[in-house]
Amino acid sequence: MQGVRLESTPSVKTAIHPATPPATHAATGLIISGSFAGNALIMSSATARRERRGEFHYRASTAAQVWKKTAREPPGNLTSTWAMTSSTGTSDTEAPVASGGRGHAASSDGTTVRGTRHHPIVRVTHWVSAVALAVMATSGLRIYNASPAFARKGEAAFAWWPLEGMSAPAWLTFGGWLGGARHWHFAMMWLLVLNALVYLIYLFRHGRWRSIVPRVNAWRDAMEMARFYMFLRKAHPVQGKHNALQQYAYTMMLLCGTMLVVSGISIWKPVTLGWLTNALGGYALARWWHFLAMLLLTALVTAHVIMVFTVDPYSLRAMTTGGYDHDRWSPEARNARPLSRMLPARTPAIETSSLPASVHPDDAPTMPNGPPHA
Amino acid sequence: MHDRDALTGQRARLERVLRGHVHDSAERLRESGQVDRRGFVSLLALGLAAPLLNACDSSGGPGAEKLLASIGARNEKLERWLLQFSGDDRVGARTRAAGAAFPGYFISDTVPQWDSAASGEWALIVDGAVRTPLRLSQDQLRRMSTRQQRVNHYCVEGWTAVVEFQGVPFSTLARMAQPTADAGYVDFASFDEDYHESWDIESAMHRQTMIVTAKDGEPLSPMYGAPARLHGPIKLGYKNTKYLTRITFMPAPNGGYWSDAGYEWFGGT
Numbered sequence: 207m208q209g210v211r212l213e214s215t216p217s218v219k220t221a222i223h224p225a226t227p228p229a230t231h232a233a234t235g236l237i238i239s240g241s242f243a244g245n246a247l248i249m250s251s252a253t254a255r256r257e258r259r260g261e262f263h264y265r266a267s268t269a270a271q272v273w274k275k276t277a278r279e280p281p282g283n284l285t286s287t288w289a290m291t292s293s294t295g296t297s298d299t300e301a302p303v304a305s306g307g308r309g310h311a312a313s314s315d316g317t318t319v320r321g322t323r324h325h326p327i328v329r330v331t332h333w334v335s336a337v338a339l340a341v342m343a344t345s346g347l348r349i350y351n352a353s354p355a356f357a358r359k360g361e362a363a364f365a366w367w368p369l370e371g372m373s374a375p376a377w378l379t380f381g382g383w384l385g386g387a388r389h390w391h392f393a394m395m396w397l398l399v400l401n402a403l404v405y406l407i408y409l410f411r412h413g414r415w416r417s418i419v420p421r422v423n424a425w426r427d428a429m430e431m432a433r434f435y436m437f438l439r440k441a442h443p444v445q446g447k448h449n450a451l452q453q454y455a456y457t458m459m460l461l462c463g464t465m466l467v468v469s470g471i472s473i474w475k476p477v478t479l480g481w482l483t484n485a486l487g488g489y490a491l492a493r494w495w496h497f498l499a500m501l502l503l504t505a506l507v508t509a510h511v512i513m514v515f516t517v518d519p520y521s522l523r524a525m526t527t528g529g530y531d532h533d534r535w536s537p538e539a540r541n542a543r544p545l546s547r548m549l550p551a552r553t554p555a556i557e558t559s560s561l562p563a564s565v566h567p568d569d570a571p572t573m574p575n576g577p578p579h580a
Numbered sequence: 581m582h583d584r585d586a587l588t589g590q591r592a593r594l595e596r597v598l599r600g601h602v603h604d605s606a607e608r609l610r611e612s613g614q615v616d617r618r619g620f621v622s623l624l625a626l627g628l629a630a631p632l633l634n635a636c637d638s639s640g641g642p643g644a645e646k647l648l649a650s651i652g653a654r655n656e657k658l659e660r661w662l663l664q665f666s667g668d669d670r671v672g673a674r675t676r677a678a679g680a681a682f683p684g685y686f687i688s689d690t691v692p693q694w695d696s697a698a699s700g701e702w703a704l705i706v707d708g709a710v711r712t713p714l715r716l717s718q719d720q721l722r723r724m725s726t727r728q729q730r731v732n733h734y735c736v737e738g739w740t741a742v743v744e745f746q747g748v749p750f751s752t753l754a755r756m757a758q759p760t761a762d763a764g765y766v767d768f769a770s771f772d773e774d775y776h777e778s779w780d781i782e783s784a785m786h787r788q789t790m791i792v793t794a795k796d797g798e799p800l801s802p803m804y805g806a807p808a809r810l811h812g813p814i815k816l817g818y819k820n821t822k823y824l825t826r827i828t829f830m831p832a833p834n835g836g837y838w839s840d841a842g843y844e845w846f847g848g849t
Contacts (some may be wrong), residue, residue, distance in 0.1 A: 233830075317763055348739065349738060351735075352737035353735070353737040353738040353739040355725070355739070357684055358678065358739070358740050358741055358742060359678045359679075359681045359683065359739055359740070359741035360676075360678030360679060360680075360681030360682065360741060360742070383842075384736065384737065384843075385841070385842040385843045385844075386842065388736075388843070389648045389652060389844075390648065392651070392652070392655055392844075393647070393648050393652070393655075396651065415835070425649040473663065475659075475848075475849060476669075476732070476849050477660075477666055477667075477668075477669045477732075477814050477849040478662050478665060478666040478732075478848070478849065479665075479814050479815075480666075480667060480668075480669060480670060481667075484670070489732065489734070489740050490740060493738065508845060535711060
C-alpha cells in the first residue's frame with residue numbers, strides 16, 4: 207500500500223509540473239483564448255456570411271497577433287490603435303482593406319479617413335431608447351406619485367429608505383393623471399423592450415459587446431481614467447472604442463434596464479407571475495427594486511449626457527450621422543477632460559501603422575495597464 | 581385623484597411657446613426657400629416634441645388616444661391569455677393582516693348604509709344569463725361564508741395591504757346559479773351610488789375571488805363595504821365592488837365606474 211503511494215507521487219508531479227506555466231501567463235492566456243473563443247462561437251455565422259461576401263476581413267488570429275504585438279511594444283502611435291490609418295504601402299498586412307460597408311476605408315495617400323463609428327442599428331436604437339426611457343421614467347413617476355411609499359399598509363415604513371413618502375415634482379411626470387400615465391407606461395414598454403432586443407441581438411450577433419462589456423481587469427483602466435479626470439495624471443489613458451469608465455457605465459445601464467424590465471413585469475402581474483414577484487422579495491420590494499433601478503439608470507443617463515456635452519460633443523454626430531474622426535475629435539486624441547480642449551486636435555503626423563487596417567475599432571485591444579509613460 | 585386641471589395651464593403655456601417656435605421655423609423656411617440641416621433638425625425635434633407635450637394630458641390628442649387604446653387592447657388579450665397560468669396569491673404564514681390600517685373607500689359623500697326602512701331587507705341578487713336566479717338574504721350568505729383567506733389587496737395607486745376576509749367563493753355562487761354557456765362576463769353592482777364593475781368570468785372564477793361578509797373575524801363594517809363586498813387578489817382594488825346588491829351574468833362586458841373613467845377595464849394582477 208505504502209509502496210504504491212511512494213511510487214506514484216513523484217510521477218504525478220513530474221507529469222503535471224513542467225506543463226504548468228507561471229500563473230500570470232496562464233491567466234493572460236485564459237483571457238485571450240476565452241475572449242476569442244467566445245468571439246468565434248458567437249460570430250461564427252455572421253463572420254462566415256461576411257467573408258463569403260468578401261466584405262469582412264476580421265480574423266481572430268489577426269487580432270490576437272495585434273494584441274500580442276501591442277502588449278510587447280506599447281509605445282509608439284498608440285492613440286490610433288483603432289483609428290483608421292492607412293495600410294497602403296505596408297506589404298505585410300494580412301487582409302485587404304474592406305471597401306465600403308462599414309466605412310473604414312483608408313485613402314491611398316496615407317491620411318486617415320473618417321469612418322462610421324456606430325452601426326446604423328446602434329444609432330437608431332440609441333435614440334428610440336432615449337425617447338422610450340424618457341416616457342417610461344416620467345410616466346412611471348406619475349404612477350409612483352399616486353402612492354409614493356413602498357411599505358404595505360399597516361406595516362412598518364421603509365425607514366431605511368430616505369425617499370419613503372416623497373413624491374416627484376409634477377413637471378417631471380408625464381401622462382397627466384394616474385390612468386393616463388398607466389396607459390403610456392404599458393404601451394411604451396413594448397417599444398422599450400422590442401428596441402432593446404434589436405440592439406442586444408445586434409450586439410451579440412456581431413460581437414460588439416466586447417467594446418461595451420469591461421474586461422476583467424478594466425477596473426485598473428477605470429482608475430486611470432478617474433485619475434486623469436482628477437488631474438492626477440497628465441495623459442489620457444489609451445483606450446479602445448470606449449474608455450473603461452464608459453464601459454462600466456454602459457454595462458450598468460444594460461443591467462439596470464434588465465432589472466427594470468424584470469421587476470416591472472413582476473409588479474404588473476404580481477399574482478399571475480407570483481413566482482417572479484416572490485423571487486424579488488414580494489410586491490413592495492419588487493416595486494422598490496423597480497424604482498431603484500430607475501434612479502440608477504437616470505443617474506447614469508444624466509452623467510452620460512453631461513459627459514457628451516462637456517467631453518465629447520463630437521459623439522453627437524457619431525450617434526446621428528455616424529461620422530467621427532477619431533484622430534482629431536476623440537477625447538483621447540484631444541487629451542480632453544470635461545470642458546477642456548474642446549477643439550479638434552491637430553491632425554497627427556501619420557505614421558504608417560504597424561497594425562493591419564482590417565482590424566475593426568471595436569476589436570482593437572485595450573492596454574491592460576495604461577501606457578507606460580502615464 | 582384627478583389633477584388633470586392642475587396641468588392644463590402649464591400645458592397651454594408650453595403649447596403656445598411651442599407653436600410660436602414651429603411658426604418661426606416655418607417662416608424662416610418659407611423665406612429661405614430651403615431647409616438647411618439645422619433648420620431640418622430643429623423642425624424635426626419640434627415636430628416630435630409637439631405631440632408628446634400635447635399628450636401630457638392622457639387624452640393627449642386623438643392620435644395618441646387611438647394608439648394607446650389599440651395597444652391597450654393588445655395588452656388585454658395578452659393578460660387574459662396569461663391568466664390561465666395564474667396560481668394563488670400568497671402572503672407569508674406569519675404576515676399579519678393590515679386590520680384597521682386597510683383604507684376604507686366609497687364614492688358617496690358619506691359612508692353608504694343600506695336603508696332597510698326605505699329599500700326593504702337587503703339581499704344579494706344573482707341573475708342574468710343563469711338557469712336559477714338567486715336571492716340570498718344576509719343570513720343565508722353569512723351561513724355560507726365558510727372560506728377564510730389572507731391575501732394581498734393590490735390598489736391601482738401602487739400600495740398593497742394584507743387583508744383577512746371570510747366569505748363565499750364566487751365559484752360556489754356560480755355553481756348554484758348555473759350560468760348559461762354564453763355568460764362570459766359578470767357585473768357586480770352596488771348601492772354606493774352607481775358604482776359597479778364588470779369582470780371576465782375567468783377572473784371571477786379564480787380560486788380566491790369571493791363574496792366577503794366578514795373581515796378579521798368580525799362582520800363587515802359599513803366602512804369596508806357591509807353587508808357584502810367582492811374581493812379577489814386577481815384584480816386591482818377598483819374592480820372589487822363594495823356594498824354589493826346584484827351579480828349579473830352577461831354575454832358581454834358593460835364597463836364599470838373606474839373603467840369608464842379611463843382606467844383599464846381588465847385591471848388584472
